[in-house]
Amino acid sequence: MTMPATVIQERVGFGQRDWVSGRTLGLILFAGILMIAMSLASPNFLTQETFFSQSRYVAFYLMVAMSQAVCLAVGDLNLTVGAVGSIATVALGLLMGAEQAGLSPWVAVPLVFLIGPLTGWLHGMIITRLKIDAFIVTLSMMFVYMGLRSGISGGNAYTIPQSFWWLGQGSIGGWLPYMLLIALAVLGLTSHMYRNTVLGRRLLATGSNAEAARLSGIDTNRMVVVAHVLSGCFSVMAAIMWASWGGNAAPETGDNWLIISFAVAIIGGTGLKGSLISPLGIFMGAIIFKLIQHSLVILKINDNYSNTVLGALILLAILVDRAREHFDGGRRGS
């Protein structure tokens, strides 16, 4: 017996027919308004140069934020986002640096990439098997990794061979960076996973109500481990992109990622209490985060206050989102 096409489609998409949620639509609108304002403020905003330059940051922020968001979605958090990136960067330098092992990028990058799932698996196992809170586990592991990176590198940066700069500095047609293409591919895959696969739905179910998910037969411990493994993968991808972009592997890489990871994920609509994640929303969050930073330069806002402005705008974004939720709830209630 064959099922009608519409039923199959609904099952594959788990009943979701909207391409984007109302929340993400709001983010797209907000980013659009920012873009219009900035293009009016600066004649150099709507140029290929700006697109090339700023879209690489968007791609990078997306990776860093996804690293946090996948953990938030299962009701955890990950404070090692930057520290894992830092360790991966030092490893990349040690493997690829001309004065170090001098391995080809085709060998070094896959080896370094393994650090992501391995560290994530370790965090997940400690959290689930020893029943220790994710905050404590990742906080202590963050210090472990930061000490290791300083001890191993002695604070020295390693030069990345120019043969590997293409990933971070290359583009199609001089305006479409490879980094953005990779980030969009990852975005598509992650979106598909959360929207259309059983694994994705189980991850969200774990974040929504772990006890209910467990009683319904989901191995929630396994889902937590999977989330941390994914998180490690995103961190390492961000580190590899950053090293290729800057042309060096500096041990302090990752020092400011933690704030970025929370800020972009939250602006992108990721629920701090789990179960809510939208990779496209996070992508828009990354665009908004970058646009705000770029606007500070364009508008010549007193640099000493730029962090204040940034923080206030993040808070505003959250308040607007909460207000929207409140009114939506009110409408549904009535």
Add this chain to the structure above:
Amino acid sequence: MTRNNKLLIATLGVLAAILACIKVYQSRRAGASLEPIVLYCVLPHPYFSGVMQGAEAYEREHGVRVRLVTGQESSQANVNQNVESLFTLGHRAFAIYPVDPAGSRGLFDRLKRAGCHVVAYGAQPEPGSAAAFAIATDTRAAATLAAESLVKLIGGRGRILNVLESLTDANTPIRDAAVREVVAKYPDVEIIQTIGDVTTEQKAREKIESALVARGDEVDGIVCTGYTTTVAAAMLLSERHARPGAKRIRFVGLDTDERVLAAIRDGSIDMTLAQNPFGHGYISCTLLGLLLEGWEPKAPYQFIDSGSVPVTKENLDTFEAGIREMTRTIVAELKMKYLNPPNALESE
């Protein structure tokens, strides 16, 4: 099609149309004039205040506008991000402090490839960098001078505490090596302990205080080759030396924070090395101004030592004049020593 999907298509369509209209309108208008020179400071800090004073003096004296930009944190990532934004606005001449001399390579390369002029100040970028000039204190020479001065102060015999700053600052290993080389020349001098990985004044204070509590009686001298460590050590020694019967620990630091100068004035510490932040700003802008006029560097990369002056109780009130004089001398020599006049290469 759902309501959300229709709204999405409408939003994207309207957005694209508005941006296209703005682009067409702007392409018909002349662009606003930009400051020809950008001086990028890493973060609010007394050193960068001095650098900005130099840039402002250049602007006043030459009538060339300089955009002063201050970043949010001391990381190369933050520098790259802000400078890239400035570049996309159309600025084409940059004076930049390379937080990470190796990490700045990618940024400098990109700026140069796009036809920009880049001058590094405050620290030397990695060899092979695309910066045409670096104006900075000769790190090794300054650390050597500091260590030599301390060895003299302790009479060529004793134990010293070697206090380094941020491990991720590429100048730190150079300073450490310079101090060790000096100590190696004197058989009766030894480094009792090296303190490092310090990025803030608080951390410096904690680490130095721990070392002094643990082995203060064994320490004869302290050499600090970073700003935050110098301030922290000066404060701690002021407290320590005010106590009756406390052992006198000789001290040489780097940089001229008001608190350090006050400690020299009241005799709590012996000496610090004054760098030339004013010159870093003034000379960088002068060079960029000349490069924009068409002057050509004589070599792809040239280092200009901005000099450092030992500051003791004797010259506390006069050392700044010496630094300004040093700047004037360097500026007067720029065209002759480091640059070829416009079109000189063509006429040859």
